[in-house]
Amino acid sequence: MVKRVIAGLFILICSVALTCGCDDNKNKKQLASIDDSVGNLTIFSLTQSNKDTLPLLLNLGHSFITIENTSSDNMTIGNYELTPNETICIGTWSISNHFGVWYNVESNYNSKYNRYDGRISLTKEISSNDITTITTFIAKHNYWNPFRNCSYFALNLWNSVADSNEKLKKPIIYSPTHVTQEIKKFNNYEYNRPLPTNSNMGYYSNAKFVSFNMKGEDKYV
Numbered sequence: 001m002v003k004r005v006i007a008g009l010f011i012l013i014c015s016v017a018l019t020c021g022c023d024d025n026k027n028k029k030q031l032a033s034i035d036d037s038v039g040n041l042t043i044f045s046l047t048q049s050n051k052d053t054l055p056l057l058l059n060l061g062h063s064f065i066t067i068e069n070t071s072s073d074n075m076t077i078g079n080y081e082l083t084p085n086e087t088i089c090i091g092t093w094s095i096s097n098h099f100g101v102w103y104n105v106e107s108n109y110n111s112k113y114n115r116y117d118g119r120i121s122l123t124k125e126i127s128s129n130d131i132t133t134i135t136t137f138i139a140k141h142n143y144w145n146p147f148r149n150c151s152y153f154a155l156n157l158w159n160s161v162a163d164s165n166e167k168l169k170k171p172i173i174y175s176p177t178h179v180t181q182e183i184k185k186f187n188n189y190e191y192n193r194p195l196p197t198n199s200n201m202g203y204y205s206n207a208k209f210v211s212f213n214m215k216g217e218d219k220y221v
Contacts, residue, residue, distance in 0.1 A: 043154050
């Protein structure tokens with residue numbers, strides 16, 4: 001009798017667990033395809049330890065975006081001319097050369113120092129109109145400070161072209177941890193999505209691209 005009761009409880013617990021799992025999947029958000037897609041927008045985020053930072057400094061992670069040109073024509077992202085099948089990384093940094101929007105820092109860090117392992121990402125299709133919106137957003141947010149940091153830039157750029165059901169919740173304090181949590185609310189988020197390396201690393205100053213050559217000590221910025 002006792003064995004039957006225990007067996008019954010075990011089956012009940014397993015059933016509840018399976019039901020909860022199904023409900024969790026049903027409650028996750030979904031991204032829809034669009035008919036006039038010309039590219040893919042991906043938001044990346046990760047929370048990591050301070051192993052890649054200088055001693056006594058805390059690394060809270062990083063959030064950034066990539067844009068892939070899936071069309072047969074060039075497109076302008078910010079001031080950057082993106083060719084067909086090319087992908088760029090865009091993020092804000094507090095690098096001494098420029099506090100603001102940088103291009104292709106993340107992909108080069110990943111290629112040279114194997115950074116950003118464990119990154120979580122979410123990808124959506126974007127249209128020509130979205131490209132215009134993104135370019136305007138970049139022009140208005142070419143800065144960095146502790147409250148308007150990399151997570152602020154990435155989350156709000158994503159939201160600028162997202163449908164209402166695709167938007168990420170805005171927090172009081174922006175952090176990679178929050179962005180990661182928001183990304184995981186979607187059923188098609190990815191783990192360690194590849195970062196195509198793009199050698200055009202740098203930033204724009206008065207519409208002129210300033211190239212940046214990575215040195216050994218730059219792995220800590």
